[in-house]
Amino acid sequence: MKFTYLTLFPQIMRCYFEDSILKRAIQKGLLQTEFVDFREFSKDSHKKVDRPKAGGGAGMLLTPQPIADAIKSVREKESWVIFTTPAGKRFNQKDAKRLALKKNIIFVSGRYEGFDERVVERYADEVFSIGDFVLTGGELASLVMSDAIARNIRGVLGNEESLVEESFEEGLLEAPAFTKPIEFEGSKIPSEFLKGNHAKITALKNSMALLRTRYYRP
Numbered sequence: 630m631k632f633t634y635l636t637l638f639p640q641i642m643r644c645y646f647e648d649s650i651l652k653r654a655i656q657k658g659l660l661q662t663e664f665v666d667f668r669e670f671s672k673d674s675h676k677k678v679d680r681p682k683a684g685g686g687a688g689m690l691l692t693p694q695p696i697a698d699a700i701k702s703v704r705e706k707e708s709w710v711i712f713t714t715p716a717g718k719r720f721n722q723k724d725a726k727r728l729a730l731k732k733n734i735i736f737v738s739g740r741y742e743g744f745d746e747r748v749v750e751r752y753a754d755e756v757f758s759i760g761d762f763v764l765t766g767g768e769l770a771s772l773v774m775s776d777a778i779a780r781n782i783r784g785v786l787g788n789e790e791s792l793v794e795e796s797f798e799e800g801l802l803e804a805p806a807f808t809k810p811i812e813f814e815g816s817k818i819p820s821e822f823l824k825g826n827h828a829k830i831t832a833l834k835n836s837m838a839l840l841r842t843r844y845y846r847p
């Protein structure tokens with residue numbers, strides 16, 4: 630899988646792949662990354678990439694030409710182009726699993742007040758928001774989605790079982806979990822976890838997952 634990032638700030642994105650699981654995925658050849666500053670594609674004499682909104686309104690908008698030309702320069706036959714904006718479809722775990730099967734995803738990160746709609750209409754395969762809040766730019770949104778997608782690529786996580794029991798897999802949040810010490814600041818691990826009866830532990834986890842989901846996501 631290759632992730633290609635079109636952004637005005639490649640330097641704030643690169644470092645995310647320089648440690649831990651995603652660094653190892655790159656070393657193992659499971660993941661490749663490319664960072665492209667779409668300002669380089671601006672035909673403006675001052676390399677401008679933003680203009681006031683047509684018809685008025687606060688803030689500046691990204692002009693379509695540099696983004697379109699940057700996409701054309703990196704696009705391959707099987708590329709899948711994702712634009713980031715708070716006005717997009719909400720990204721979820723199902724999307725992460727589905728997109729983990731793609732060959733190349735091009736993430737286009739917005740800035741300012743976003744994109745000229747014509748470049749989205751013409752070039753986006755999907756348009757995602759990572760939640761109902763507004764970031765200063767789409768870089769974090771692109772990284773959040775990349776991270777969620779990458780851990781669903783076969784071989785990226787050491788223990789594939791961790792993909793089975795986690796939140797959202799059964800339509801529920803994952804149950805609370807515990808580790809040693811058995812007693813911490815007066816609270817003990819639920820005794821069932823220490824007795825080794827796996828059927829009982831599973832039943833307990835299921836009811837805790839249900840309760841937690843009811844509490845946080847009624």
Ligand code: ADE
Binds near residue numbers: 739759764767
């Ligand atoms: N850009 C700014 N805010 C965003 C969000 N919530 N999701 C995706 N892209 C964004």
